[in-house]
Amino acid sequence: MGYCPNTPEEIRDMLAVIGASGVADLFAPIPEELRAKSFNLPAGVSEFELMALMREKARQGGTEIVPFIGGGIYDHIIPAAVDHLSGRAEFYTAYTPYQPECAQGTLQALYEYQSAICRLTGMEASNASLYDGGTALAEAALMALRITGRHAVVLDGSVNPLHREVVCGYLASLEAGVCQLPPAGCEVDLAGLMNSITEETAAVIVQHPNFFGSVADLTELAKKAHEQGALLIVSCYPIAMGLLKSPGEMGADIAVGEGQSLGNPLSFGGPYFGFIATRKRFIRNLPGRIVGETVDAQGRRGYVLTLQAREQHIKRHKATSNICSNQSLCALRGLIFVASLGKKGFADLALLNYDKAEYAKSVLGALKGVSLANAAPTFNEFTLKLPKPAAEVVARLLDRGVAAGVPVAGYYPGREDELVVTVTEKRTKAEIDALAARLEEALWN
C-alpha cells in the first residue's frame, strides 16, 4: 500500500536474519506507555480516486479569474522546456549534492544559476537559493548586521508589506532595530531615507520597483548609505531587470528578490525561490549553500559545495543562517527560464511587460473619475486612484471574472481609494479593454 515492495516471504526471511519473531519485536524499545493514543485516519484510496478528489479541489481554484494582481507574485509565460527539463527525475528525485562526483548535474546547474543571478542583478556572488522573496530580504538584513556590526536597519515603507512583515519578525527575534519610513505617496521617499541613516544603521532596505509599481534611481541613496558606513539592500523584481537598472549598477551591496517570475508557476503561493547576491568581498557572510568551481586530480573541471564553514552542519549555532534545504529545483527552473529566452528574449519580455502596462495605464487612467497615483515612471504595475473604495470595486469585479488589482488599504490603512494594478505580458489587449469596461461599469453603474 505504502509503496512497500517486500513480500510476506521476504519479510519472514529478513526477520530471521535479524532474529526477531515479528515486526512488533522491533518496536519493543518503545515503552508501552508512550504508544500512540489515537491514529484516526481514514482508509487509503487508489491513485485514481485520489485524482478525482484532487480535480474536485482544483476546480475551485479561481483559475477562471483573469488576474491583474501581483503583490510580488506574477502570472508570466513559462516555456514548455522549463517543465520538461526540471521534471527530469535525475534532478527531481536527488537531494543536496553532498557527494559531488555523482551530483555534477545539480552542482553545475546551480553554478550556472548563480552566474545567471549575478548577471541579472549586476552582482559578483550569489548563493544557490533561499526560500522566497520575504525570507531572502530578512536574510539580507541579517547579513548586513553581521557585516557592519551594527544593530538596526532603515526599511522603506514602499517595500512589499508581506516582505516587511517577514523582515520585522526575523529582526525582532534578535532584538535588532527597524526604522520603518512611510512611503511618499507611491514613491520611495529617497530624501527621508537618506535622513534616517545614523551610525547605528546597518542597511537601508528598498524595493525596485516598489510595491506601488514606481521606479526610482537609487544611485544617490547608495552613495549616501556608504558615506555613513551602511549598506544598501535592494529587493528587485527579476523580470523588470530586463529593462531597469540593476541593483549592481546603482551601487547596491546586496540584491535579493522573489524568483517566482522566472519560470515558476503561481501554485497558490509556492514553491518559489528567493535569490540573494552580493559583492565578492561579502561572500563569507552569505547565508545558505554556495557552489564553487574546482578541479579533480586529473585537472578536470568540476563543481562542489564550497565555503561550508559558514553553514549550520559545521558551525551549528554560529552559522550565518539556519537554512539547510533551500529551493534548488525552483532555482533550476529559473535558470532554464532565462536560458530559454536568452539575452535578447529576456530584454524583449521586459519591454513587452512595460508596453502592456503603459497601454493599460492609458486606458484605465482615462476612465471618468480615475487618475494615476504614481508620480514616477512604472514598470508593469501602477496605482490608480478611484472615485470609490477599491476593496468594494475589487469584490464586485471578482464576481465578473476579473481580479482588478490589489487594494492599497489592506496594507496602508486610510488609502481606501487606491488600487495597484498589474499587467504582465500574458494579459491581452482584449482583456485590458474588458477590464476598463468593467471598471467603468463598477464605478458608475
Added chain:
Amino acid sequence: MELIYEKSVAGRSGVRIPLSDVPKAAPLPEALRRTEAAGFPEVSELDLVRHYTNLSRRNFSVDTNFYPLGSCTMKYNAKVMEQAGALFVDCHPMLALLPGGEKYVQGPLSLVHALEQQLAEITGMDEVTTQPLAGAHGEMTGIMVIAAYHKARGEKRKYVIVPDSSHGTNPASAAMAGYEIITIPTAPYGDMDLDAYRAAMNNEVAAVMMTCPNTLGIFNPHIAEICEIAHQAGALTYYDGANLNAILGKVRPGDVGFDVIHVNLHKTFGTPHGGGGPGSGPVGVKKGLIPYLPTPRVVKNADGSFGVEAHPEGIGRVSDFFGNFGIMVRAYGYITLLGGEGLIEVSEQAVLNANYMMARLKDEYELPFDMTCMHECVFSAARQLKDGVHALDIAKYLIDRGFHPPTVYFPLNVKEAIMIEPTETESKATMDAFIEVMLEAARLTRENPDALHQAPETMPVGRLDETRAARAQQVCCEG
C-alpha cells in the same frame, strides 16, 4: 561538460515570446534603464534541451539509484502526486487575500486545512501551520512561537538545550530566534546524558529540542521524563520531526509530552527532494501555544466554507503566503492515498529494512550502539581506518558500484560515521545488492586498501579539490 554560457552564440535565439498586441510605449527615461542587457546564454531550444538533459544524467537520484542517505528519508516519490500538483499551478495566492477573494479559492484553502488536520492527528498536536518552507524554517518558527509564549508570561528566558547528536539546524535555528545554546553530551547508552541534562535545566531555559528516534536511529526510552523535567522548570519541549518516518501510528510526539513539533513533508510524506529543496516544514503546537502561531491562519467557518484570518497575537509572518503549497498538495495526496493503515506499514517496513541492513553489516562494520534501531542505523568505519580506509573512501567506492553513499561523518558524536537509512520503499533484493558491495569494500580494505582510495573512477570527475574551491571562490562565471 561545457557551461551553457560557453555554448552561447551571439544572435542565436531561443523560445519566442508572445507578439505584442498593444502600441509601442514611450521609452522609460534613460537614467532608469539598464545600460547593458543581462548576459543570458543565447542558445537554440535543442541546444538547451540537450544541455540540461545531459547534465541531469550526471546525477544519481532515487529514480535511478538506491539512495540510502541517512537522516534524509530518500523514499520513492509516487508519480500520481506530480499529476495532482500540476492541477493547481495556475491558482494565484493573492486571490485569497483580496476582499471577497476567498470564495474563489475554496479548493486550495480546503486542502491546506485538511493537511493541517491530518498532520495534527498524526503528531498528536492540537493545531498546525503549514507556513514554514523547510525543516529548518519550521524549527525557527517553532522556537519563535516558544519565545512568544514566554514573553506573554512576562518571562525572558535565555537558553535552548540541544543534545550533541542533534542536527546542526537545531542550534542554528534557536540562535536565529535569539537564544544561546547549551549542548548536552551523549551518554554511553546512546542518548542524551540525563544527569547532565537535569543539571543544565533551570528557569532560564526556554526549551529543549529533541529528535526521537535520535540521529543514531535509537528511540530514547527516557523521552517522557525529559519532557517532564523541562515542564517542571517552566521550559517547553520541541520535537524535531526529521525522523518521524520511524514512528507513524506507533508514537505521537504530542502524547509523549512535546509542545511544539515540525515535520518534513519532503522526508516522511514522500515529496521529491528536488536536488536540495523545495521542502516544507509545517509546525504543530499544543493548545496553549495556538495564539502564537504565525499569521495568517486558514480557518473553517461555521457554514463549512474556508477563510483566511489574520492572527494578531502571533509571531507575525514567516513566509509570504500559505507555505510551499505545491509540496503540500503532494503530502496531502500521500497521506490520503496511504490512509492510516498505509502509514503504519510505512514505519514498520522502514524499521524492518534498517534492522535488516544492520544485522547483515554488523560483523564487518563496527556498530557503536548495538541495539535494535528504528528507521536508520549508524556504523563506524573505525575498524577500516586501521587499514587506512576512511568512511569517505567507502562512500566513493559505493558510487563506482552504482549506489548513492549513506550519510558520512554525521552524527558528529560517532567517529567515521556511516549512517544508513534504506526507507520502506526499497526491496530486499536492492538492499542485498548494496550489502554485498559494502561487504566487498570491507574485504578490499584488508586486501587492497588503495583500490578504495582511487574511487570513484567511473564518474565524469574524480574526487574534487575542495580546498582549491574554497580558496578560489569562483562562484559565478565571468561575462
